[in-house]
Amino acid sequence: MEKLFCDLHMHSCLSPCGSDDMTPSNLCGMAMLKGLQMIALTDHNTARNLPAAKACADAYGLLLIPGMEITTREEVHLLGYFPTVERALAFSEFLRGHMPKKKNKPSLFGNQFVMDEDDNVVAEEDALLIGACDLSLAELVGLIRESEGVPVPAHINRGSNGLLINLGFVPEDLNLTAVEVWRGLPCAHTPQEGRVVLHSSDAHYLGDILEAEVSIELPERSPAAFLDYLRRGRPVA
Numbered sequence: 001m002e003k004l005f006c007d008l009h010m011h012s013c014l015s016p017c018g019s020d021d022m023t024p025s026n027l028c029g030m031a032m033l034k035g036l037q038m039i040a041l042t043d044h045n046t047a048r049n050l051p052a053a054k055a056c057a058d059a060y061g062l063l064l065i066p067g068m069e070i071t072t073r074e075e076v077h078l079l080g081y082f083p084t085v086e087r088a089l090a091f092s093e094f095l096r097g098h099m100p101k102k103k104n105k106p107s108l109f110g111n112q113f114v115m116d117e118d119d120n121v122v123a124e125e126d127a128l129l130i131g132a133c134d135l136s137l138a139e140l141v142g143l144i145r146e147s148e149g150v151p152v153p154a155h156i157n158r159g160s161n162g163l164l165i166n167l168g169f170v171p172e173d174l175n176l177t178a179v180e181v182w183r184g185l186p187c188a189h190t191p192q193e194g195r196v197v198l199h200s201s202d203a204h205y206l207g208d209i210l211e212a213e214v215s216i217e218l219p220e221r222s223p224a225a226f227l228d229y230l231r232r233g234r235p236v237a
Contacts, residue, residue: 001219005212006038007031008065009079009154009180009200014049016110016130019205023119024052026206032060035212038226040065040200042079044129045099047092048114050085055117063221068092069154071132072140077154077161079180080144081230083223091147098133137167141174150178150230155202156191158182164191177233195233 010027011018024041031039039062041053050066057064066088067081082088103126104112112125135143144151153163153170156179163170163179170176170191178196181187203209218225 001217002221003215003217004037004063004221005035005215006040007036007201007203007210007214008038008040008067008081008198009042009069010039010203010209011043011069012041012049012053013111013113013115014046014125014129015044015204016104016106016112016128017044017204018110020111020113021206022204023113023115024049024117025056025119027203027209028053028056028060028062030206030209031062034209036062036210038063038065038216038221040067040081042067042069044069045071045092045095045131045133046125046129047085047088048123048125050088052115052117054085059117063223063226065223065226068095070095070140071130071161072137073132073134074137074166075132075161076137076163076166078137078140078144079152079154080140080149081152081223081227082144082147082149083227087147087149091144091149094143095133095135096127098135099127099129100131102128102131104128138171138174141176148227150227151176152178152180152198152230154180155182156180157185157187164188178230196230197234
């Protein structure tokens, strides 16, 4: 087993709420400087910066977990972790057809830059990424699993988009094996029981990326090993 310090929820400059400084190269470089070995890029409702992030992570010797943070029809934030960048990109393209037909207004919501590994802007996403899609939480959980990914409700105890704040409970029929809990706020034990509990930064700025303080033990450095870790849940004490 290998102990990997990690931050598994961060946004690049493609997320409209992400700083323009959160380029794929910068966020990977900062993660390395902070002593991390495993990171996940989870932009809002898109995976278009994952290819550049994968190239940068490989150059820095980091394990990249391909991810997205999806806003469900109920306005719940749901992390989806995928086995490959290609799987995430395919899901991203599918999700595009379920997003509101609204254009981004950079002056209001922020820029949405698609970049290469050298921090060159190769495109600007014109569709507004910050809104909710037209798929329900239950539908998205099933679709992520069909894509060989793992669904993880994000910051369940924080903000209007947290599952516990929004719905008031974790639907047991979804058989969720992992949740993300915001460490700075209290969270009832019951939603965490029997599930892997992730603690991440939800970084939108370089300085917000976690220091080497949260770790996960995996048998090997691979997205597959991480996804298996999430799927197992954890023993009930």
